[in-house]
Amino acid sequence: MKQLSIGSIFKKMGPLLGLVVLSVVLSFSTPNFLTTGNLFSVLRQITYSGLLAFGMTFVILIGGIDLSVGAILALVGIITASLIHTGIDPMLASCVGLLLGAACGAVNGLLISIGRIAPFIATLATMILFRGIAQEYSQSKPISINVDGFFNEIGAGYLFDTVPTPVVLMLLAYFVLWFILKKNRFGRHVYALGGSEDVALISGLKVKSLKMWVYTLSGMLSGLAALVVTSRLSSASPNAGVMYELDAIAAVVLGGTSLSGGRGWLFGTLVGVILLGVLSNGLNLLNVSANYQLIVKGAVILFAVLLDRKSS
Numbered sequence: 001m002k003q004l005s006i007g008s009i010f011k012k013m014g015p016l017l018g019l020v021v022l023s024v025v026l027s028f029s030t031p032n033f034l035t036t037g038n039l040f041s042v043l044r045q046i047t048y049s050g051l052l053a054f055g056m057t058f059v060i061l062i063g064g065i066d067l068s069v070g071a072i073l074a075l076v077g078i079i080t081a082s083l084i085h086t087g088i089d090p091m092l093a094s095c096v097g098l099l100l101g102a103a104c105g106a107v108n109g110l111l112i113s114i115g116r117i118a119p120f121i122a123t124l125a126t127m128i129l130f131r132g133i134a135q136e137y138s139q140s141k142p143i144s145i146n147v148d149g150f151f152n153e154i155g156a157g158y159l160f161d162t163v164p165t166p167v168v169l170m171l172l173a174y175f176v177l178w179f180i181l182k183k184n185r186f187g188r189h190v191y192a193l194g195g196s197e198d199v200a201l202i203s204g205l206k207v208k209s210l211k212m213w214v215y216t217l218s219g220m221l222s223g224l225a226a227l228v229v230t231s232r233l234s235s236a237s238p239n240a241g242v243m244y245e246l247d248a249i250a251a252v253v254l255g256g257t258s259l260s261g262g263r264g265w266l267f268g269t270l271v272g273v274i275l276l277g278v279l280s281n282g283l284n285l286l287n288v289s290a291n292y293q294l295i296v297k298g299a300v301i302l303f304a305v306l307l308d309r310k311s312s
Helices: 002-029 036-045 047-061 069-085 090-113 119-138 150-156 165-183 185-195 197-202 207-233 244-254 266-285 290-311
Strands: none
Touching (some): 047 207, 047 266, 090 207, 150 207, 244 266, 244 290, 266 290
């Protein structure tokens, strides 16, 4: 029993320990790492991947997967930028973007819960579908916008002239989702469904409805990430979000959430997102080539998955 307890503690605190060790190593390796500007830059850069990873945490906790989050980000960005470009109020356009993201997630939920298609296949198909719609709608060209005020603040603003607004949005989303997952009945049902779908059905849970809501939530968070990216760059591209789904899955796995579902926590995902962001930033500061960066990231993710399998 004592060994099991120690192993459980290590599994939970391992990502945080890894982040601390990596930060210490980088602080000695490069003098620019611990500067305030660089740290805020890291936090700003991980905002969109953090939002995607939070939604992915709920999806993986129910034993699913969502490969379409990057494509949803691209589609929402293109539609939102297009609406703003034609003169629609940016706040209204942003609301449309969030609703579109939620609708895309709901499509995934319908295919998986009602259509009984495996999550991997369903979201792979919608990933291609949503990306294709974004490409066709924009004629494969980026859409530039020039706005101030509300929409500009989403991705490029600062709170108290210090903290980037996207970081504040990510942390607000984290605390709301943490409360839902830990203190709300919906969160308990998510864990129950991931533990065993058969037991969840016997217990009277509305499994199909629960899957719908989880994928809708993931889609809405993808839409929010799209608003952050579009605001920050003042443009939207149909090619945006490529490989973002893999970064999100990697952050969730690094954070200790089991790919088999039913076990994990949102704080671990937040640590996983920061860990990947710090790793990328540190490798850039050390002038490591992009090819070697991919190798290092892949090795880290493989290590995390092997630990998850051993724990399972």
